[in-house]
Amino acid sequence: MGALQVKQLGTSEPRTQSQDSRDEILKAAMQLFANRGFHETSMSEVAREARVSKALIFWHFKTKEELFVAVLNRLLEPYFIDFAEEAAMDERAQIEKLAESYLSFVRDNASSVRFFLAQMLHDERLSESLNDQVLKLYSGYRAMLVELIARAQQKGICTRRTAPESAAAFLLSALNGLLIEYLFMGENAVDPEGAVAMVGEWLFGAPPGSSSTEGGGAPAA
Amino acid sequence: MGALQVKQLGTSEPRTQSQDSRDEILKAAMQLFANRGFHETSMSEVAREARVSKALIFWHFKTKEELFVAVLNRLLEPYFIDFAEEAAMDERAQIEKLAESYLSFVRDNASSVRFFLAQMLHDERLSESLNDQVLKLYSGYRAMLVELIARAQQKGICTRRTAPESAAAFLLSALNGLLIEYLFMGENAVDPEGAVAMVGEWLFGAPPGSSSTEGGGAPAA
DNA sequence: AATCCGCCTAACCTTTCGGTCAATGGCAAC
DNA sequence: GTTGCCATTGACCGAAAGGTTAGGCGGATT
Numbered sequence A, B: 001m002g003a004l005q006v007k008q009l010g011t012s013e014p015r016t017q018s019q020d021s022r023d024e025i026l027k028a029a030m031q032l033f034a035n036r037g038f039h040e041t042s043m044s045e046v047a048r049e050a051r052v053s054k055a056l057i058f059w060h061f062k063t064k065e066e067l068f069v070a071v072l073n074r075l076l077e078p079y080f081i082d083f084a085e086e087a088a089m090d091e092r093a094q095i096e097k098l099a100e101s102y103l104s105f106v107r108d109n110a111s112s113v114r115f116f117l118a119q120m121l122h123d124e125r126l127s128e129s130l131n132d133q134v135l136k137l138y139s140g141y142r143a144m145l146v147e148l149i150a151r152a153q154q155k156g157i158c159t160r161r162t163a164p165e166s167a168a169a170f171l172l173s174a175l176n177g178l179l180i181e182y183l184f185m186g187e188n189a190v191d192p193e194g195a196v197a198m199v200g201e202w203l204f205g206a207p208p209g210s211s212s213t214e215g216g217g218a219p220a221a
Numbered sequence C: 001a002a003t004c005c006g007c008c009t010a011a012c013c014t015t016t017c018g019g020t021c022a023a024t025g026g027c028a029a030c
Numbered sequence D: 001g002t003t004g005c006c007a008t009t010g011a012c013c014g015a016a017a018g019g020t021t022a023g024g025c026g027g028a029t030t
Helices: A017-036 A043-050 A054-060 A064-079 A091-108 A110-122 A124-155 A164-185 A192-204 B017-036 B043-050 B054-060 B064-079 B091-108 B110-122 B128-155 B164-185 B192-204
Strands: none
Touching: A017 A043, A017 A054, A017 A064, A017 A110, A043 A054, A043 A064, A064 A110, A064 A124, A091 A110, A091 A124, A091 A164, A091 A192, A110 A124, A110 A164, A110 B110, A110 B164, A124 A164, A124 A192, A164 A192, A164 B110, A164 B164, A164 B192, A192 B164, B017 B043, B017 B054, B017 B064, B017 B110, B043 B054, B043 B064, B064 B110, B064 B128, B091 B110, B091 B128, B091 B164, B091 B192, B110 B128, B110 B164, B128 B164, B128 B192, B164 B192
C-alpha cells in the first residue's frame, strides 16, 4: 500500500529554472487534460494556466502529443500499487483486502481513473501505450487473484468449485462494475463493504465471523 | 426482444428531398461522431462524408451541437429494449434471460455503447440529456431485477437472503463489469453464458438442470 | 409570365488552432 | 568584456475550425 502516493516534488533538491517551469507546465496540462480531454484543451490554455508563454511549452515538448504522453506517464505513477502479500492473512482475507484496495484506489483517484477510461475508450491511437500499461496492471491483478483462489481451493477454504480463472474473471468484472457505477452514480450510491462481503460469501460461503455479532455484509437499502 | 432493431428507412414512403439529405447528413455524422467523438469531428468532414455542402448542414441544424443531439437521439433509438415478461418462465429463467439480453445487446451495439460511455465520461455538459436518458433506462432495468428477485425470494426459489436491492445492484455491477471487459478485451475474452450461469448459481444455488431439488444455497465445506 | 419558396452551394468571414522564429535577458566560462 | 549557452518571450504563420451570406436552381402558386 506504500506506492499509492504521487511523487512529491523534492523541494530540497537543487532544481534548475527549466525543471521548475517544466513542472508547472505539466501540472497545468495534467489538470486541463484530465478535466477536458486532449482535443478540447489548447496549448494556449495550458500556457495561460501555467503562467508561461506558449512558445516555452514547445521548447520543453516538441509537440502537443509529446506533452500529452508526459502527462499520461505522470498520471500513471500512483497506479503502481504495492500489493504486499501479507503472509499472516489467510486467503479469504487476502482476497477481500485485494478487492478493498482496488475499490479504495478508485475512490481516491476517481478523476484520473475517469480520465483514463474515457481516453482509452475513445482515442485509441493516441493512447496505445496507456492501453498497454493499464492492461499490464490489470492482468497482474488478475493473476494474483487466480493464484489466491486456486490456493484457497486447494486448502479447502473455498467451497466454490468454479475454475480459478473463471472465478477471478467474474470477481474482477464485479469490481469493474462497481467502478463504473461509482464513476456515474457517485460515492453515495456504492457500498464497497457490502460488495466485498458479497464476493466473499460467494466464494467462501458464510461470513468469516458469522457466529459472533459483527456488522459486515449487512444489506443496505 | 422485438425493439432491438434500428428503425429502417422506409424507402417506399414518399420522402421529400429535404428528408433525404437530412438523413444522409445524420448517417454520416453518426458514423463520424461515433468513431472519433464530438470535438474531433469537423462539420466539413461530415459534409464531405454525406456528399453535401457544409452550408446545407447548417440549414438543417442550427449549430454543430444541435446536429450532435440529433445524432444522440437517433443512436438511442435501438436502446429501448422490449423486455416482454414472458409469463411462462419462472423467475430464475426470467432473470437469466434479462442478463443475457443485456449482454447480447452490448455485443450487438458495441460501437455505440462505447461511444455513449466515452461521451458520458468525458463531456459532461454536452450530454446531460444523454446522461438522463441512459440513467432512466438503467434504473428501469434495475427495478425489474429488484422485483424479480423479490418475487423469487417470496416463492422460496431464491436461496440467497440478501436484500433484493443489494442483490440487484451487485448483479448489475457484474454485468457492467462484463460490459467494460468486453469493450476493452474484445469478444473472445468474455464468456457471457458462463457469467450468466454464475450469477444464476449465486442467486439460486445449483444449475437449473442438475437436480430438481436444491437445498441450501451455500454448501458448507 | 412572374413570383415565391424550399433546397442547395461557392465563397467568404472570424477566430483559434498547433507550431515557428528572431530576438531577448541572465549567467557562467574564458 | 566578450563569448556562448540556457531559458524565455512576443509576434507571427498557414491551416482549419464553426458559422454566415448572397445567390442559383427548380417546381408549385398566382
